[in-house]
Amino acid sequence: MHYxxxxxxxxxxxxxxxxxQKKxxxxxxxxxxKNQPDGSVYVEAEGSEDQLNALVEWCxxxxxxxxxxxxxxxKANETKGFDDFEVWR
Incomplete structure (x- = not known):
């Protein structure tokens, strides 16, 4: 899944x-x-529904x-196949 x-x-x-990233x-x-210009933080995350829901709760x-x-x-239907979890600039 992709969130x-x-x-x-x-x-x-x-x-x-x-x-x-650590979590x-x-x-x-x-x-x-990554940080957004409006002061928010944006995350793209892929994993199982349970993993992603745990990350959302932490967020x-x-x-x-x-x-x-x-x-x-x-929730997005298509995954992007990331290899790792990175901090984007």
């Missing part, structure tokens, strides 16, 4: 991307995470330095 996840709140400059790797998820709080206001999830 596109957008996280809003105080999520930039608080190690959100690096923490997301995704713990869960066995592939994809990537709702994120690292202790973050303050998450909203998490939006879009």
């Amino acid at each position: 596109n996840i957008t996280i809003n709140g105080r999520v930039q400059g608080v190690f959100y991307r690096a923490s997301t 995704a790797k713990e869960l066995g998820i592939t994809g990537g995470v 709702k709080s994120g690292p202790s330095t973050a303050k998450v206001d909203k998490v939006a999830v879009e």
Whole structure:
């Protein structure tokens, strides 16, 4: 499965991307995470539904330095076949 996840709140400059990468790797998820110009963080993640739902739950709080206001999830039908989980610039 493939999820596109957008996280809003105080999520930039608080190690959100690096923490997301660590959590995704713990869960066995592939994809990537990047900061958006509007201050949000965007994640593309692939794995089983259980893995992805666990990541979404984690995203709702994120690292202790973050303050998450909203998490939006879009489920995509097609996967992209990522090899790893990366922090995208």
